[in-house]
Amino acid sequence: MDINLNYRDEFIELVTPIIENEKVKRMDKYIQHGTTSTLEHCISVAYVSFSIAKKFHINCDYNSLIRGALLHDYFLYDWHVSDESHKWHGFSHARMALLNASRDFELTPIEKDIIEKHMFPLNIRLPKYKESYLVTIADKICSSYETIYKVPYVAIYN
Template sequence: MSEKNNWMNDSEYLQLVQDLLDQPEVQQLANYTQHHYSNRLEHSISVSYQSYKLAKKWHLDYRATARAGLLHDLFYYDWRETKFSLGTHAYVHPRVALRNAERLTDLSPRERDIIIKHMWGATIGLPKYPESYIVSLVDDYAAMDEVVVPWWHKLRQRLHLNFSN
């Protein structure tokens, strides 16, 4: 089992998010490409689990972090194709995700802030809680990891094939 699937063996993490993972609305995220080489469900679980581990290590609210991390991109459109008159995808999708998350479960103020502010840096709203910063930064890291690592492997493979000919 790869390191990316460690969450499957973490019973404490699963206790916190299993009710959300069981929701068809969350499972539906698997139908959407996120960062070229991953789907939105894989991305959301990765952000959730990595954020949960940091929040737990730092004695923060790891329950809210895990749950909001899983729901931070709960939207059902291809952001490369769908455009909004209300603003950029970075501005709009956290609000769509929050609305969708509120339909699935009760959210604490901390969970709401995590979801709505997870694009901090690309948007100007400052997070209110340390857990919001964690999810925002882990989300950025995950996006880079999901794009750059597969791209780098492809590039290395091409270079290796060119040099070996």
């Protein structure tokens, strides 16, 4: 899926402050699914969330939507390494991402909810905000594609 040019400029403007952060750039060294880095995955999830909101005219906090999506997997470790601490990654990484993001950024309640609850229904806490649901849906779309096809879901840069 290529970036829709109708949304591209607005999207780039919103993601740039976060993806230029040195700590966020570290996500690029960890593989998320297939050959997709965690940073590529998070950018894809941010764009798909943003696109769904725009396409369906969902009035939301676009800045919190994108920031939460970009930080939803900000756990900063390689979960593929066989290690006891990674054994329950699917259940625990949202909490680790929230701890890291809270340490490194000022987060809104929406952003915190997105990060903490993006693994619903695997994690049974219901998302509270529409932005959280959008990221949860986009994450499932991108993760499925990346796992099956072994490449990022969105062609991020032209």
